[in-house]
Amino acid sequence: xxxxxxxxxxxxxxxxxxxxxxxxxxxxxxxxxxxxxxxxxxxxxxxxxxxxxxxxxxxxxxxxxxxxxxxxxxxxxxxxxxxxxxxxxxxxxxxxxxxxxxxxxxxxxxxxxxxxxxxxxxxxxxxxxxxxxxxxxxxxxxxxxx
Numbered sequence: 001x002x003x004x005x006x007x008x009x010x011x012x013x014x015x016x017x018x019x020x021x022x023x024x025x026x027x028x029x030x031x032x033x034x035x036x037x038x039x040x041x042x043x044x045x046x047x048x049x050x051x052x053x054x055x056x057x058x059x060x061x062x063x064x065x066x067x068x069x070x071x072x073x074x075x076x077x078x079x080x081x082x083x084x085x086x087x088x089x090x091x092x093x094x095x096x097x098x099x100x101x102x103x104x105x106x107x108x109x110x111x112x113x114x115x116x117x118x119x120x121x122x123x124x125x126x127x128x129x130x131x132x133x134x135x136x137x138x139x140x141x142x143x144x145x146x
Contacts, residue, residue: 008043015050031067049084057089072106 017033051067
């Protein structure tokens with residue numbers, strides 16, 4: 001992980017520290033200790049290799065996990081799971097990067113930045129173009145061989 005100054009981190013839960021409660025950060029936070037509660041940031045959440053987070057959901061612009069997260073992740077821009085990342089929870093993000101070695105259990109929804117319902121976008125893409133005839137008459141009308 002890059003040095004703290006380069007990332008604009010203005011809140012840190014240091015290694016060996018334990019924090020419980022609600023954390024609302026105007027900026028970025030790095031968790032190298034243990035945190036249990038709510039995390040909401042306007043920028044980036046970094047969970048370092050020694051970091052452990054237990055939450056209902058992390059909400060941030062970007063999230064990088066090198067440690068352990070038990071709970072969901074909702075990112076406006078991206079989620080990055082590094083080689084040592086461990087996540088037990090659902091992830092919703094426009095962009096997901098997963099390095100080899102990650103352990104993840106949960107549902108993943110990659111939205112590609114779409115605001116519409118993702119299910120509808122995928123179903124519309126599937127339904128466009130040719131379709132399978134439902135009757136022999138329909139097949140012969142399309143020039144198919146039965």
